[in-house]
Amino acid sequence: MKSEELQKTLWESDQPVLSMKQGNSCGEKGLTVVPESEGKHSPHTEADKGVGTRLGILTEKARENPKLRFTSLAHLLNEDFLKGCFEEIKCKKASGSRDKAPGVDGLRAEEYGENLEANLKGLVERMKTKSYRPQPVRRVYIPKPDGKQRPLGIPAVEDRIVQLGIAKILSAIFEADFLENSYGFRPNRSPHQALGEIDRAIMTKPVNWVVDMDIEKFFDSVPHDWLMKCLAVRINDPSLMRLIVRFLKSGVMEDGKLEATEIGTPQGGNLSPVISNIFLHYVLDIWFEKKVRPTLKGYAKYCRFADDCAPRTDAKEVQRN
DSSP states (O other): OOHHHHHHHSOOSOOOEEEOOTTOOOSSSOOOOOOTTTTTTOTTTHHHHHHHHHHHHHHHHHHHOTTOEEESOGGGOOHHHHHHHHHHHHHHHHTTOGGGSOOTTOOOHHHHHTTHHHHHHHHHHHHHTTOOOOOOEEEEEEEOTTSOEEEEEEOOHHHHHHHHHHHHHHHHHHTTTOOTTBOTTSTTOOHHHHHHHHHHHHHHSOOOOBOOEEOTTHHHHOBHHHHHHHHTTTBOOHHHHHHHHHHHTSOEEETTEEEOOSBOOOBTBSSHHHHHHHHHIIIIIIHIIIIIGGGOOSOOBOOEETTEEOOBSSHHHHHHO
8 A cells, every 4th residue: 555545544633532541531422430549459350350441441432433532541551450461471471472481681570570569660650750661672583384484572571561551452442443354463363263254255255366465574564654653543642652662663682782673563572463453454454445345346355364364356456456
């Protein structure tokens, strides 16, 4: 998609704004957020319920108004919320995922958790004073089925916690916008469901052609400026946007050398899948629905999992677009 076409898919900035500030009623219909003090003494019960309520409100409001932009979101990254994110990361570590690998500081999750309350208190304070800056990610490589290697960026434990918190907030909002033909990086969706959708289309519809597309080095080449414009469709919180930019610009450490990250979003962290899916929602999913589909004469079905997608039938017309 050309830049001017992408710009047309993004809504204008004069949209209604919904504030999520604690205790305030605002927005078009008003909104009161559950006070942060509730559930502090039981992080696995009442606190989780409070966080779920806040995220649920975001999703509800996003569904009610597709052009609503949200402000004052960064305050949701409080100690209770981040403690839940830490516990989730610890569970992934226990299950044997790559979350057990340390970042550039060499600190592991269990070590960070030894003084968790003080660590999270200091982290939240640094975010409030805007002095928190993510550390560079540590680059490692894993083998791919074709014999090549896939680069992964392993964030520091503290940065994983913040990334997961931001990812949860963004998912709660943008999940209301994502199309049904998008299967990657979304709750309760899997590659098997995407394959099943493709199978049903091929076996039951008048399909003569299948176009299979994979964006080469997608995660290494996402343009930061357009990514932030996509996020700004729904997010109008300078503090949250600043945090995301700092993650994008935090750099990559490999063999003791720091490499600047002017483009791309390294795979391996909790934030990259979500913001990448938001970007692809506009540059691929919306592009197909608004620009390509109206030009097609016959049956057309589009399906995407992460950066892999397969539009079916009218293949030559799709390729021309």
